[in-house]
Structure formats: structure tokens, C-alpha cells
Amino acid sequence: EDQVTQSPEALRLQEGESSSLNCSYTVSGLRGLFWYRQDPGKGPEFLFTLYSAGEEKEKERLKATLTKKESFLHITAPKPEDSATYLCAVQAAPRGAQKLVFGQGTRLTINP
């Protein structure tokens, strides 16, 4: 069964304090790994897709990386507006399987 585990569950940082969020996955062939940001009362907002080990994507203060077993979301010099829940999801390779399997998320709080 495809599984995604995110850690930590919650993380508090001071403004400017860099850190990383982890997403470990077990999947029967990876088609893609997705990172989303979710604000309270809103739907998930797409951030990145990673397809193969070694791939990296960047957007502003965020950088996502991928290995064969896990992905990291690195946050550099975060600001209070980066506070949100970050969700990781995988899409498995079997033909026709389009569903995303999500982790429980990491709730990130950036204190000014």
C-alpha cells in the first residue's frame, strides 16, 4: 500500500531561521511527488512537482528535493507569511492511477 509520512507534525521557527520539512514515502513506482501549501479554511495550493531522484525545484524561499525514499522542503530565511500547513503527496506509477496519496502535513509557524 502506498504511504506518505511527514515529519515533524508541527514546527515553530523564528523569522529568518532556516529549516527543512521531511516527507518519506513508500510507493509501487513513483510517477510524481507533489508539495502543497494549505492555509486555514482554504484548499491546498500547488507548489512543486518532482519526478525523479536528484531533481530540485525552487520558488522564492522554498526549495524541494527528491531522493528514492524521501523528499525535503527546505525553507530559507522564512517570513511570518510562510506560516501554513505543508502537504506532501505521491502519485503512483500504475497506468490509470491518478489519485494523490497525501501525508498528514507539517504545520509550520514562523514567529516575527
Place this chain on the structure above:
Amino acid sequence: GAGVSQSPSNKVTEKGKDVELRCDPISGHTALYWYRQSLGQGLEFLIYFQGNSAPDKSGLPSDRFSAERTGGSVSTLTIQRTQQEDSAVYLCASSLGPNQPQHFGDGTRLSIL
């Protein structure tokens, strides 16, 4: 441009009643998905539509749940004889096609009394 639109944003109903939730995908997106987000459960897949192909219903939790997509655009998720465990946020997403990033609406918060 306009994102995925869902209505209503909130729905409160009594146990045993039927409910219909609506999703308007992003224009031009051929793929549409329904997910459910419950406290402690995370996001779980319900159903996937792609063009005129038969939908993937593998995530529907019981036969009380059904969904249709008319004209390849708007979709309706129907829950019959609602139970308290159906209380959750129901999220709709759409994508340009298979294997493309899924873009989510803000969901319908369903509360069963």
C-alpha cells in the same frame, strides 16, 4: 484566471438527509477529482473523472456516495442518507490532464447533526 469553484462553502444538515456538493473546474481542465479531508485523517481520494472515460470510483467509501460530471465540466458529489462520520471538508481539484498538477478549490465544509 478563475480557479476551481465549489458550492456551497458550508453545509449543515440532519443525519439521514441527502446532500449535493458542486464543483466548477478550471476552464480547459479535462481531469477532475474529489477528495475528503477529515480531522486526523488527512486528505483521502474519492473519485476521478477524465474526459469521456469511465470514472475511477475506487475511493468512494460506500454506495451512499456517488458523483457525476456533466458535459465534461461541472461535477456533483451526492451523499445519500448522511451519517455523522460523513462530516468533513470535501475538496474538488482539476488538472489540465492526466499526470498534471492538481489545483484545488477551497472545499465544502459539511456538518452532519
